Amino acid sequence: MEFDLQTFWFILVGILFTGYAMLDGFDLGVGALHLFTKTDDERRIMLNSIGPVWDGNEVWLVTGGGALFAAFPEVYATVFSGFYDAFMLLLFALIFRAVAIEFRSKQPGKLWRRGWDCGFAFGSLLSSLLIGVAMGNVVWGIPLDENHEFTGNILTLLHPYALLLGLTTVALFMMHGNIYLILKTEGELQAKLRRWVKITIPIFMILFLTVGLITPFVCPHIETAYSQRPIILTLLFTLALLSAFNIPREVYKGREFLAFLSSCGTMVALMTLFGASVYPYMVFSTPTLANSLDIYNGSSTEKTLHFMMIVALIGVPIVLTYTASVYYIFRGKVEITEESY
């Protein structure tokens, strides 16, 4: 690996999408868990645990998209036009979810609230699933022509491996949201959430192990990557595994914050594993590998990459500082106040 501008941007785009997964991941997870609790008070606490931050979390997706456009316009164009139907569904799910969050607590009616609760939950589930399916397709490869145009259709994208990765993402976000909720709640609800962890963590672990073990064998491109850099990939996989195993330990010991950090650590390790497995490719073309997009034939010119690198090196640390400050200010348990949802 040569550390050039393209690699810098590959890593930075990776960081932005990892930030998105870590942050919107827990609020999508909270949404997916929403229907499992029945009382209105508990649902309001769950909703308000993400109240101050959910729209800020979605900004990571917007910025990730913008950075991808600036640094790798060919990749941006190929992926977004190729995954047209999937991305449109993702957009509808995300918007519908936002509507549900804003609308739910505005009326006391039972049917009203139940309806929006379902909207919130299914919007969150569908979003998580589609994000996972998209990633699954990037790893698996999609049919591209010599101009890097996608030549398949929606059915091309819905093969078993991508769906498996979709389900794994759902499980990951649900576990992540579960732990976030433990951090944000107290009393009876927290006790309930602690019980749920005994289900959400094992489900994720089983799916994660399945994906981790079959990927090097069923995805031809990843097989090559494992033969090229076996040590680093195995190391990352082990790191993700250890980090994930640490979660139940911390929950058991009552150290919720460390449990949440472990969950974040698992996601960072997984995204790094993902990046290290595909690098320097960004979109594999299957069956014609020569039509693939990598960080070189998919990138902007060096001039743009260089200029934008300076922009990012100034901007991103500032963003991280005040994002961390905001989370610090809102640490602690959820309180339902006049401003709440």
Added chain:
Amino acid sequence: MDIEILSRIQFAFTVGFHFLFPPLTIGLGLNLVIMSGLWLKTRNPIYHNMGRFWTKVFGLIFAIGVATGIVMEFQFGTNWATYSRFVGDVFGSPLAIEGIYAFFLESGFLAILLFGWNKVGPKLHFFSTCMVALGAHFSAIWILVANSFMQTPAGYHLAKKVKVTADGTQHPLSANLAEGTYSVKEIPLPEDYILQQSDLDSIRAVIDNFWEMVFSPSSMDRLIHTILACWLAGTFLVISISAYYLLKKRHVPFAKASMKIALIVAAVSTALQFWSADETARGVAENQPTKLAAIEGLADSTAEAPLGVVGWVSWDKDDEGNIVGINETSIKIPALLSILVSGDFLNPIEASKVVVKGLNDLPSDEFLQARYPDASPTEIEKIRPEYWPNVPVVFQTYHIMIACGVALFAIAWLGLLLWKTGRLWTVDKKFTRWFLIVCIFSVFLPQIASQAGWFTAEMGRQPWIVYEILKTSEALSQAVRAGQVLFSLIMFTLIYILLFMVFAYTLNSKIKHGPSDDLSGGQLPEKWRSITLLEKNNENKD
């Protein structure tokens, strides 16, 4: 319907819907800074109550702005992939900067604004208000920079990607060479190179100078014009809701104080907008003369060109249904267009002699001849209308925008006059009632003006997506079919109707609920009360 028209409708619909909300947050952001600043300075609880109320309204609008904004960030790639590939090197940067510098700033500090009353002190809270307003303005800057590149492209050149073998010979990108025997190089093309559709697999717009692109000939004019429009959108929301409270005799002290601030901002902004509009239009005359002729409905080039106030333009078609010209009837002010275009208001007689080009000469013969070297002069005449925007539509959208602007100016300054003569608060008088009712509905005017102005700018640019470089029809996604766009368009329509209902309903309930009327400072966060008291004691000691 074909994919081009469907994709254009979808883009116009989603961007138009999105564009209802950011102007409100930009304008409200400015008003919030003033209100919170006044509280910090005077410690009058009424300003705190105002901050509390308008922040809630801001939060609602921002949430919908984000939800619809994600669509915009994706849509260049989903529907306009060829465009994205072609301009990505230039156009992606401002969008990425917008994300890094504007959205994070806005959303991060908004959390403090909305939910941080009991968590931070008044100064940090005020600082957050400033950051949110700044973030909202930053996002306008970068999106306008990006859009202005489509209007007046600058700071770039066209380059062709070729495969170069070891001996230095160049092969087209499509040549089938063995892996490892060549490298891909970008060869700069001459400035007058005319892009062909077949070039789009290998030719890209490549950045020369980032700042030249940022300060393109139209960007600053259009930025100021849009920011002012945004201030008006947010400010007239404040005016409208305050007028409603005044009429209903609810929250009267709150409504009065809000109204005063908003009227000042509105009066200043509407006045500045006239100056900015004039600058912007002169820029259009210089950089996009075809657009100017279209929005003014000017068929023939002429000196002493008149300015239309209201009117009607229709296509003039030949027997086969081809467009050959325009028919225009309108109420006109003689020679005013020539004077405005020259900008020399002190010498109106001289200025009126300026020739304004009409559509029958636009685009120029040379421009068309370069694109159709074999065409005869009569054939050129026939081709010309293909390079015109939809004149009947942009003529109307442009004039609607102007009419709204004039009306807003009148309302703001009349309001100021009524306030200063003490007649604005005498709600029982007929004239005041009538004026307040107008104020309530005035909230729609900046929105109509913004939408109409945006349509004028974008439809007036047609048939180009990048002005005089790339055509809209050539910029579509190759991998997407019309059926897919039709489906997504239907879904967007349904879900946005739902979203709008949510917005209207929630805004309505916030207005009905209203601000706090506690003028003794009861709404102040507990921690702030002790700070305020402490400061008051210190002042007494002094």
